[in-house]
Amino acid sequence: xxxxxxxxxxxxxxxxxxxxxxxxxxxxxxxxxxxxxxxxxxxxxxxxxxxxxxxxxxxxxxxxxxxxxxxxxxxxxxxxxxxxxxxxxxxxxxxxxxxxxxxxxxxxxxxxxxxxxxxxxxxxxxxxxxxxxxxxxxxxxxxxxxxxxxxxxxxxxxxxxxxxxxxxxxxxxxxxxxxxxxxxxxxxxxxxxxxxxxxxxxxxxxxxxxxxx
Amino acid sequence: xxxxxxxxxxxxxxxxxxxxxxxxxxxxxxxxxxxxxxxxxxxxxxxxxxxxxxxxxxxxxxxxxxxxxxxxxxxxxxxxxxxxxxxxxxxxxxxxxxxxxxxxxxxxxxxxxxxxxxxxxxxxxxxxxxxxxxxxxxxxxxxxxxxxxxxxxxxxxxxxxxxxxxxxxxxxxxxxxxxxxxxxxxxxxxxxxxxxxxxxxxxxxxxxxxxxxxxxxxxxxxxxxxxxxxxxxxxxxxxxxxxxxxxxxxxxxxxxxxxxxxxxxxxxxxxxxxxxxxxxxxxxxxxxxxxxxxxxxxxxxxxxxxxxxxxxxxxxxxxxxxxxxxxxxxxxxxxxxxxxxxxxxxxxxxxxxxxxxxxxxxxxxxxxxxxxxxxxxxxxxxxxxxxxxxxxxxxxxxxxxxxxxxxxxxxxxxxxxxxxxxxxxxxxxxxxxxxxxxxxxxxxxxxxxxxxxxxxxxxxxxxxxxxxxxxxxxxxxxxxxxxxxxxxxxxx
Numbered sequence: 001x002x003x004x005x006x007x008x009x010x011x012x013x014x015x016x017x018x019x020x021x022x023x024x025x026x027x028x029x030x031x032x033x034x035x036x037x038x039x040x041x042x043x044x045x046x047x048x049x050x051x052x053x054x055x056x057x058x059x060x061x062x063x064x065x066x067x068x069x070x071x072x073x074x075x076x077x078x079x080x081x082x083x084x085x086x087x088x089x090x091x092x093x094x095x096x097x098x099x100x101x102x103x104x105x106x107x108x109x110x111x112x113x114x115x116x117x118x119x120x121x122x123x124x125x126x127x128x129x130x131x132x133x134x135x136x137x138x139x140x141x142x143x144x145x146x147x148x149x150x151x152x153x154x155x156x157x158x159x160x161x162x163x164x165x166x167x168x169x170x171x172x173x174x175x176x177x178x179x180x181x182x183x184x185x186x187x188x189x190x191x192x193x194x195x196x197x198x199x200x201x202x203x204x205x206x207x208x209x210x211x212x213x
Numbered sequence: 214x215x216x217x218x219x220x221x222x223x224x225x226x227x228x229x230x231x232x233x234x235x236x237x238x239x240x241x242x243x244x245x246x247x248x249x250x251x252x253x254x255x256x257x258x259x260x261x262x263x264x265x266x267x268x269x270x271x272x273x274x275x276x277x278x279x280x281x282x283x284x285x286x287x288x289x290x291x292x293x294x295x296x297x298x299x300x301x302x303x304x305x306x307x308x309x310x311x312x313x314x315x316x317x318x319x320x321x322x323x324x325x326x327x328x329x330x331x332x333x334x335x336x337x338x339x340x341x342x343x344x345x346x347x348x349x350x351x352x353x354x355x356x357x358x359x360x361x362x363x364x365x366x367x368x369x370x371x372x373x374x375x376x377x378x379x380x381x382x383x384x385x386x387x388x389x390x391x392x393x394x395x396x397x398x399x400x401x402x403x404x405x406x407x408x409x410x411x412x413x414x415x416x417x418x419x420x421x422x423x424x425x426x427x428x429x430x431x432x433x434x435x436x437x438x439x440x441x442x443x444x445x446x447x448x449x450x451x452x453x454x455x456x457x458x459x460x461x462x463x464x465x466x467x468x469x470x471x472x473x474x475x476x477x478x479x480x481x482x483x484x485x486x487x488x489x490x491x492x493x494x495x496x497x498x499x500x501x502x503x504x505x506x507x508x509x510x511x512x513x514x515x516x517x518x519x520x521x522x523x524x525x526x527x528x529x530x531x532x533x534x535x536x537x538x539x540x541x542x543x544x545x546x547x548x549x550x551x552x553x554x555x556x557x558x559x560x561x562x563x564x565x566x567x568x569x570x571x572x573x574x575x576x577x578x579x580x581x582x583x584x585x586x587x588x589x590x591x592x593x594x595x596x597x598x599x600x601x602x603x604x605x606x607x608x609x610x611x612x613x614x615x616x617x618x619x620x621x622x623x624x625x626x627x628x629x630x631x632x633x634x635x636x637x638x639x640x641x642x643x644x645x646x647x648x649x650x651x652x653x654x655x656x657x658x659x660x661x662x663x664x665x666x667x668x669x670x671x672x673x674x675x676x677x678x679x680x681x682x683x684x685x686x687x688x689x690x691x692x693x694x695x696x697x698x699x700x701x702x703x704x705x
């Protein structure tokens with residue numbers, strides 16, 4: 001019988017593969033929101049007993065990743081009149097190939113790491129690694145500034161999942177601080193995208209290349 | 214008690230700055246906060262620290278030191294900013310590099326972010342929980358990003374974007390490292406520094422080492438250690454001088470973050486591993502910077518690469534340990550004040566000559582009777598000439614390396630210092646000497662007689678004087694705190 005946690009993790013892997021294989025930025029934003037809502041459940045399911053702290057963290061995560069981030073990103077997408085990623089550095093089929101390789105590496109690496117305590121699925125560490133790798137890959141290979149922010153969020157999701165394993169003692173202050181920072185980061189990046197669009201009439205981050213030695 | 218107000222006061226002032234409509238009042242608030250922050254910091258040296266949030270925030274001796282240098286630099290920056298904002302012309306005007314039109318961000322936003330930035334820096338100095346430490350360091354990134362985009366042209370926007378993305382990704386890796394540290398404790402240890410250090414020997418050594426690597430790369434990105442420093446020259450060259458000065462504080466507190474993590478490593482008996490990595494990254498940064506210093510044509514970038522070099526020196530000293538750690542903390546102050554003065558002077562030069570090219574500036578000593586000589590003094594302070602503070606600190610680090618019988622490392626260290634010296638002084642002295650206007654063909658216009666306002670000259674003068682003082686003597690209370698801090702952060 002597959003547990004709910006494992007179900008969420010498998011969902012994470014599948015959405016990552018969608019992210020690697022699609023050119024539609026709107027779809028990417030939805031996928032990342034979907035991941036976020038799934039991840040928001042992890043603090044509640046992780047350690048058996050039900051606590052108020054976990055509930056607060058979970059609620060804030062769901063609100064932020066499932067609603068506020070997509071809204072912000074869709075808004076900057078609309079203001080820039082961009083719908084799809086055009087000619088990324090690595091094509092979509094090659095991106096998927098990378099995804100498969102990264103999944104293999106993550107499973108191998110994750111299998112060598114100790115898992116703290118019972119009740120934590122073996123799958124968690126490999127999936128977190130895989131998500132982090134996909135995020136980094138996206139930041140490096142996608143041209144549009146919005147895509148880079150989406151990839152940053154994927155990276156953050158992976159780290160969040162890892163934190164759900166590693167930090168079994170949730171501390172409200174720390175978790176809330178981290179969420180607040182990520183929120184402000186996306187907010188500031190959104191403003192920057194808006195400015196880039198106004199200044200250059202495009203949001204291709206690779207064309208921001210006048211500063212060099 | 215005063216310690217927590219170093220966070221709260223600038224935060225409140227920053228929030229107020231966003232809504233105060235009157236420029237004069239807002240500038241007054243900025244200067245007043247600078248003075249108040251330094252007063253609070255000095256007070257915090259005298260009273261015993263009290264913990265906040267169950268020990269998650271506590272100003273220990275290492276934190277005191279980093280808070281002090283932050284506070285001193287902010288005070289200089291605040292006074293300079295007041296004059297700078299008054300001199301800045303408003304409205305749309307021509308960009309001096311490409312001749313395109315641009316305008317400034319609202320002044321209220323600039324001042325507000327500057328104050329929030331200070332608040333975040335103080336927060337990092339006090340954080341005794343690695344999770345909160347991360348929150349603070351990321352907050353410094355976010356508060357400073359709008360500052361870089363004060364002059365709204367495409368180059369500063371590009372620098373802001375690079376800064377945001379590179380630093381956020383770097384910092385994300387640090388968060389990963391932080392979680393990995395928690396995993397090394399089997400998931401049952403909290404992220405509090407005391408708890409982690411108490412659990413030291415029981416931490417899983419493999420995970421601990423992996424965590425340190427991630428944390429070093431993450432915070433090293435913010436500290437400007439090569440090869441993760443690529444955002445730094447762009448940000449320094451495109452942002453106003455005051456922001457470049459405050460970025461020095463940013464590099465400093467990132468160094469503190471690395472030292473905090475090393476405390477855990479040392480408690481677990483793995484200090485050797487961390488130290489070797491620090492020495493390696495330190496020398497890499499120095500070498501990388503030396504190469505770019507030699508062929509640098511832009512004096513703001515020159516100062517930026519000099520920062521990379523000095524961060525390398527800090528990391529090297531920390532990696533050598535013992536007396537080297539003490540030298541490193543001394544260097545923190547010596548470099549901070551000297552670099553702060555140089556950035557402000559670079560701002561004065563830019564305002565007078567309207568070019569960032571080394572070749573476009575001649576006869577500085579004659580054209581700017583105050584800034585010119587200070588620039589020469591600053592060059593000597595920055596390259597570690599006696600009697601300036603950097604001479605003493607670099608000598609201590611070198612002596613520590615020799616005492617530890619690490620002769621090859623000491624040799625490389627000396628060689629790289631010499632190369633950096635050549636790079637900085639060649640460019641800097643060429644700017645200082647000669648006749649103003651003797652380069653008419655290059656810059657295209659003669660330099661008009663410049664009126665230098667006191668607000669542009671006094672802050673760098675104060676910082677240079679501090680650099681001289683640091684070379685001659687250390688006040689006893691400061692030396693005491695420094696000794697404890699180097700024991701705590703050095704792990705012995």
